[in-house]
Amino acid sequence: xxxxxxxxxxxxxxxxxxxxxxxxxxxxxxxxxxxxxxxxxxxxxxxxxxxxxxxxxxxxxxxxxxxxxxxxxxxxxxxxxxxxxxxxxxxxxxxxxxxxxxxxxxxxxxxxxxxxxxxxxxxxxxxxxxxxxxxxxxxxxxxxxxxxxxxxxxxxxxxxxxxxxxxxxxxxxxxxxxxxxxxxxxxxxxxxxxxxxxxxxxxxxxxxxxxxxxxxxxxxxxxxxxxxxxxxxxxxxxxxxxxxxxxxxxxxxxxxxxxxxx
Amino acid sequence: xxxxxxxxxxxxxxxxxxxxxxxxxxxxxxxxxxxxxxxxxxxxxxxxxxxxxxxxxxxxxxxxxxxxxxxxxxxxxxxxxxxxxxxxxxxxxxxxxxxxxxxxxxxxxxxxxxxxxxxxxxxxxxxxxxxxxxxxxxxxxxxxxxxxxxxxxxxxxxxxxxxxxxxxxxxxxxxxxxxxxxxxxxxxxxxxxxxxxxxxxxxxxxxxxxxxxxxxxxxxxxxxxxxxxxxxxxxxxxxxxxxxxxxxxxxxxxxxxxxxxxxxxxxxxxxxxxxxxxxxxxxxxxxxxxxxxxxxxxxxxxxxxxxxxxxxxxxxxxxx
Numbered sequence: 001x002x003x004x005x006x007x008x009x010x011x012x013x014x015x016x017x018x019x020x021x022x023x024x025x026x027x028x029x030x031x032x033x034x035x036x037x038x039x040x041x042x043x044x045x046x047x048x049x050x051x052x053x054x055x056x057x058x059x060x061x062x063x064x065x066x067x068x069x070x071x072x073x074x075x076x077x078x079x080x081x082x083x084x085x086x087x088x089x090x091x092x093x094x095x096x097x098x099x100x101x102x103x104x105x106x107x108x109x110x111x112x113x114x115x116x117x118x119x120x121x122x123x124x125x126x127x128x129x130x131x132x133x134x135x136x137x138x139x140x141x142x143x144x145x146x147x148x149x150x151x152x153x154x155x156x157x158x159x160x161x162x163x164x165x166x167x168x169x170x171x172x173x174x175x176x177x178x179x180x181x182x183x184x185x186x187x188x189x190x191x192x193x194x195x196x197x198x199x200x201x202x203x204x205x206x207x208x209x210x211x212x213x214x215x216x217x218x219x220x221x222x223x224x225x226x227x228x229x230x231x232x233x234x235x236x237x238x239x240x241x242x243x244x245x246x247x248x249x250x251x252x253x254x255x256x257x258x259x260x261x262x
Numbered sequence: 263x264x265x266x267x268x269x270x271x272x273x274x275x276x277x278x279x280x281x282x283x284x285x286x287x288x289x290x291x292x293x294x295x296x297x298x299x300x301x302x303x304x305x306x307x308x309x310x311x312x313x314x315x316x317x318x319x320x321x322x323x324x325x326x327x328x329x330x331x332x333x334x335x336x337x338x339x340x341x342x343x344x345x346x347x348x349x350x351x352x353x354x355x356x357x358x359x360x361x362x363x364x365x366x367x368x369x370x371x372x373x374x375x376x377x378x379x380x381x382x383x384x385x386x387x388x389x390x391x392x393x394x395x396x397x398x399x400x401x402x403x404x405x406x407x408x409x410x411x412x413x414x415x416x417x418x419x420x421x422x423x424x425x426x427x428x429x430x431x432x433x434x435x436x437x438x439x440x441x442x443x444x445x446x447x448x449x450x451x452x453x454x455x456x457x458x459x460x461x462x463x464x465x466x467x468x469x470x471x472x473x474x475x476x477x478x479x480x481x482x483x484x485x486x487x488x489x490x491x492x493x494x495x496x497x498x499x500x501x502x503x504x505x506x507x508x509x510x511x512x513x514x515x516x517x518x519x520x521x522x523x524x525x526x527x528x529x530x531x532x533x534x535x536x537x538x539x540x541x542x543x544x545x546x547x548x549x550x551x552x553x554x555x556x557x558x559x560x561x562x563x564x565x566x567x568x569x570x571x572x573x574x575x576x577x578x579x580x581x582x
Binding site for chain 1: 344
């Protein structure tokens with residue numbers, strides 16, 4: 001436990017001492033803000049148009065524009081996460097191997113579990129910290145919109161983003177544990193993310209068992225249920241077990257370094 | 263303190279370490295000497311639990327390195343060939359981190375970190391970022407890292423590599439001062455280092471131990487005594503005759519040095535006794551001019567070369 005805490009502290013300080021956290025955070029918030037602004041103005045235009053139409057022809061739909069803004073924003077956050085998580089995870093093990101510090105960790109009286117979990121939790125915490133400023137955007141919605149956005153959209157949305165990030169971070173760290181080269185780790189991680197992300201696209205034209213299975217495995221399908229404000233237990237369990245499995249694989253990978261090294 | 267019993271590491275078809283056995287007693291400094299690629303690092307990695315052995319056993323302080331790895335890791339300080347440094351950290355926070363993962367209780371941590379920096383002469387650089395430090399200082403941080411939890415056993419892989427001569431002397435002095443309280447296994451391919459710091463030497467080549475003794479014994483054993491070198495101005499035959507009369511003189515070889523009329527004389531000693539005074543008295547007594555008289559020991563370097571080349575020749579013969 002002490003080992004885990006020590007690793008966690010070091011990883012956190014590494015992110016914030018180096019420019020990584022600031023660059024990733026800056027891009028994340030900048031692009032996120034840009035999209036939020038875009039979604040908001042688009043929705044406002046649509047809503048106004050709807051209003052005119054309703055006035056002209058009577059009736060019209062009752063649209064919950066606020067929730068739509070929130071939902072779209074979460075979709076954007078999901079895509080951004082896909083791009084930025086490889087930057088956070090690529091060096092986690094690759095750099096340790098390159099610098100030889102992995103030798104220090106592996107000859108210290110701490111368990112491999114502490115190393116892997118400490119690193120995983122640190123990256124997840126950094127990601128969670130990056131999410132905090134996005135609450136400002138929700139604050140705008142809360143303050144200015146009528147009706148107010150519902151917590152039943154926002155809470156599952158943030159839960160979903162964190163679960164998605166957890167799954168992606170665990171995969172990214174596993175890939176990083178396989179190589180000494182950060183660029184290789186980043187490219188490979190990103191490729192795997194994309195495949196997992198669009199798995200259901202390939203499934204659209206297929207019928208039968210395989211298509212159904214691919215749809216079930218697609219991260220975007222799993223994540224989307226959260227953005228719509230639904231905490232779907234199947235998705236919850238899928239994302240959690242995905243992360244657990246990847247953390248487990250990382251532990252095996254670390255362990256294998258002991259006997260694999262030539 | 264360290265007991266190694268026919269430790270073997272095989273990579274594919276080649277064995278990097280081949281049935282190596284040795285013991286290191288408490289408080290002793292054992293030098294592990296060998297050319298690059300002889301298996302020094304592999305042996306050390308197996309002792310630290312970084313690599314598993316293919317076969318054989320090793321115990322540190324009574325704990326098996328494979329089965330009781332955690333107990334072993336608590337008791338060793340390890341400096342790998344490349345010091346394992348987080349270069350984006352400051353010296354003191356790096357050492358604090360190492361103390362944490364080595365399990366130093368929080369109450370003693372600050373004191374241990376300061377003590378380690380003191381021993382490695384790092385106190386004036388404690389707030390410096392590691393990547394700003396020179397090679398020599400980094401090596402010292404590596405040493406401090408190995409010392410921070412006050413381990414009983416120190417395993418140092420080429421601790422002086424890449425240092426300038428002044429730093430080398432400092433590091434050697436530090437290592438010597440640690441003996442007694444710590445048991446030290448030190449690897450190097452630099453020979454004078456071994457004779458200066460170690461109580462005992464282990465010469466390893468192609469994964470096998472080819473010699474094991476104290477640096478002094480190794481020298482005497484292999485040489486079978488000393489050789490004296492003289493520089494004398496004299497008539498050759500007369501000098502030869504005079505020297506042969508002195509007790510304890512074995513073979514004498516005489517070579518003229520250029521055109522100066524001086525003669526370079528090499529005297530093999532028949533016994534181990536010191537006869538330099540008698541030689542000097544004889545030469546001067548006969549009225550020759552004595553310019554130089556020195557005893558010439560075979561250096562560890564020569565022994566090392568001799569041992570490792572013999573090994574190579576044997577191997578070549580076996581293959582033929």
